[in-house]
Amino acid sequence: MDGYLLIDKASGFTSFDVIAKLRGILKMKKLGHTGTLDPNATGLLVVLCGSGTKAVPLLEHHTKTYEAELLLGRATDTGDIWGEVTEEKTLPSSLSEKEVEEIILSFLGEQMQTPPMYSAKKMNGQKLYDLARQGKTVERKPVSIHISELVITKMDLPRVEFTVTCSAGTYIRTLCTDIGEKLGLPACMSALRRTRVGAFRIEDALTLEKIQELQELDHLDEAICPIDQLFTEYAALKTTEKSDRFLQNGACIEEGEYLRLDSLGDTEKYRMYFSNGSFAGLYHRVPGKGLIPFKMMLTNQ
DSSP states (O other): OOEEEEEEEOTTOOHHHHHHHHHHHHTOSOEEESSOOOTTOEEEEEEEEGGGGGGHHHHTTOOEEEEEEEEETEEESSSBTTSOEEEEOOOOTTOOHHHHHHHHHTTOEEEEEOOOSSSSOEETTEEHHHHHHTTOOOOOOOEEEEEEEEEEEEEETTEEEEEEEEOTTOOHHHHHHHHHHHHTSOEEEEEEEEEEETTEEGGGOBOHHHHHHHHHTTOGGGTOBOGGGGGTTSEEEEOOGGGHHHHHTTOOBOSSSSOOGGGSTTOOEEEEEOTTSOEEEEEEEETTTEEEEEEEOOOOO
């Protein structure tokens, strides 16, 4: 089975738990995902199957959208409500909703963010959360992130619900603690749900229970999407029978007998298909040379 699944992860499962359960349901080992979700977070997890796992490096940088809740007045060691409380403070009576809104919206745009210790980010080959559980704290370099959308959907202090669209590598827990710091208050994240990863949306995702049900009914084809649909932003190009052997070997397709670049328009990247319609992989054009492969994902022809 080659392709991808959109999973609506339940609270209490790690992303690894989801992969482990799917291995049992699908009876296959070659699975991967495009971005970790915290155990207590819910929402969209894009899972790649079989040859689809080759696409993981190409999808890790997709923008993501979350629904989150900020709790002001409490800080924890993990940056979320499930950690050990490290500080509590009553909100000052002078704090207005307008002031909170202005501070939250000030985080729109480019900024630097320091990854939290309780995260899957690696330093010197070790995941930060493994070090944190050992009681260790290491210096982390701030990284550049971008928040393109930030909308407050409900405010009932000390809680604020909001949606945020951000670049890959953005930690919403850290965003919450940074908002609190700017307000002069301890703060943490009290809820998180991922609703979008790139072009994929939570409305199209299925629960693990639904995947299990489809498997038992022998209808898994209703859930697993073809690999090439991960790259619909690339133009599709089918080769001739003469060119099939180049695709089969992951070779360049030179301009001339097998390719005319002037017939391809201005597009730079392509989803390449064999003459029979089977997906082969991704190519990009190089003037004077033709089409060059940069990721082959051969499926059964």
